[in-house]
Amino acid sequence: MTNKPVQSLTVKKVSEQKCFDGWHRQYSHWSETLNCEMRFAVYLPPHVDDGEDVPVLYWLSGLTCTDENFMQKAGAMRLASDLGMAIVAPDTSPRGEGVPDDPEGQYDLGLGAGFYVNATQEPWSQHYRMYDYVVEELPALVEKHFPVCEKRSISGHSMGGHGAIMIALRNPESFCSVSAFSPICHPTDCPWGHKAFGAYLGDDQSAWKAYDSVELLKRSNVSNPLPILVDQGDADGFLAEQLKPESLLQASAEKGYPLSLRMQSGYDHSYFFIASFIEDHLHFHAEHLRG
Numbered sequence: 001m002t003n004k005p006v007q008s009l010t011v012k013k014v015s016e017q018k019c020f021d022g023w024h025r026q027y028s029h030w031s032e033t034l035n036c037e038m039r040f041a042v043y044l045p046p047h048v049d050d051g052e053d054v055p056v057l058y059w060l061s062g063l064t065c066t067d068e069n070f071m072q073k074a075g076a077m078r079l080a081s082d083l084g085m086a087i088v089a090p091d092t093s094p095r096g097e098g099v100p101d102d103p104e105g106q107y108d109l110g111l112g113a114g115f116y117v118n119a120t121q122e123p124w125s126q127h128y129r130m131y132d133y134v135v136e137e138l139p140a141l142v143e144k145h146f147p148v149c150e151k152r153s154i155s156g157h158s159m160g161g162h163g164a165i166m167i168a169l170r171n172p173e174s175f176c177s178v179s180a181f182s183p184i185c186h187p188t189d190c191p192w193g194h195k196a197f198g199a200y201l202g203d204d205q206s207a208w209k210a211y212d213s214v215e216l217l218k219r220s221n222v223s224n225p226l227p228i229l230v231d232q233g234d235a236d237g238f239l240a241e242q243l244k245p246e247s248l249l250q251a252s253a254e255k256g257y258p259l260s261l262r263m264q265s266g267y268d269h270s271y272f273f274i275a276s277f278i279e280d281h282l283h284f285h286a287e288h289l290r291g
C-alpha cells in the first residue's frame with residue numbers, strides 16, 4: 001500500500017544538478033488526481049536566482065518515456081537558460097504498486113502510455129487521469145513551488161505531441177503557443193489511438209473525439225487561434241500508419257486555422273530529430289510567451 005501524505009500539493013526534491021548556470025531538478029509528490037506517487041522534472045534558468053518570475057514550457061513525452069528522456073536527450077537547456085524559460089516535464093502515466101498495466105505487457109498501453117486522457121473504464125479509471133493531471137494539478141504545483149509567472153506554453157513528442165496539441169486546443173486561454181514533434185495527430189484513426197482510447201474510454205467512439213486534435217481543430221474558434229508549430233521527419237517509421245499529419249493539415253486548411261507543419265527530410269522518430277530542431281521550438285515559444 002502507498003502511504004498517502006496528509007497534505008496535497010507538497011513536493012519533495014529527489015535530485016538536483018547545475019546546468020548552464022540554472023538547475024535541473026526532479027521532484028516527487030503525491031498526486032490526488034492520479035492516486036499515486038509521481039515524479040516530474042523541472043529546468044529552472046539562472047534568472048530565478050535573481051528573483052525573476054519566468055514563463056514555463058510544459059513538455060509531454062511519448063510512449064515508454066519518463067520525466068528523464070527529454071531532459072537528458074533533447075539538448076534544450078542551453079537555450080532555455082539564455083531565454084529565461086523554465087521547462088517542466090511530467091511522467092507519461094501513473095506509476096507504482098497497484099497501478100494497472102497492459103495485461104499483455106506491450107509498450108503502447110498502461111505504464112508509460114497514459115495518452116493524456118481521463119480514463120472512464122475499469123481497471124484504468126482509478127489512476128489513469130493524465131488529462132486532469134497535466135491541465136490542473138501539475139500547473140498548480142508548479143505555480144505554488146517555483147518562481148514562475150502565469151505565461152505557459154506546451155510542447156511534446158509523438159503521444160506527447162498529441163497531448164500538447166489536444167490540451168492546448170481544449171484550453172486555449174491557458175497557453176501562449178503550442179508545438180509538437182511527430183505528434184499522433186488523429187488518434188481516433190490509428191492503431192495506437194484505437195488500442196488506448198478503446199481501453200481507457202470504452203467502445204463508444206463518440207467519447208474519443210474530445211481527445212482528438214483533428215476533431216478539436218474542426219470545432220475550434222478560429223477568431224483568436226493559438227500559434228501551432230509541428231515538425232515531422234519524413235523518414236519516421238510511424239508516419240503513415242500512426243501519426244497522420246496530413247489529417248491535421250487538412251482540418252486546419254478547411255477551417256482556416258493557421259498551422260505551421262514542417263516536413264523535415266531524412267529525420268526519423270527519435271530524440272536525434274528532436275535535438276535537431278528543439279531550438280526552433282524554444283525560440284517560437286519564447287516569442288509568443290513574451291508577446
Ligand SMILES: N[C@@H](CCC(=O)N[C@@H](CS)C(=O)NCC(=O)O)C(=O)O
Nearest residue numbers: 062063064065069107158159270271
Ligand atoms: N520503438 C519503441 C517505440 C516507442 C518509442 O519510439 N517511443 C518514443 C516516443 S513514441 C520515445 O521517445 N522513446 C524513448 C527515447 O527515445 O528516449 C518501442 O518499440 O518500444
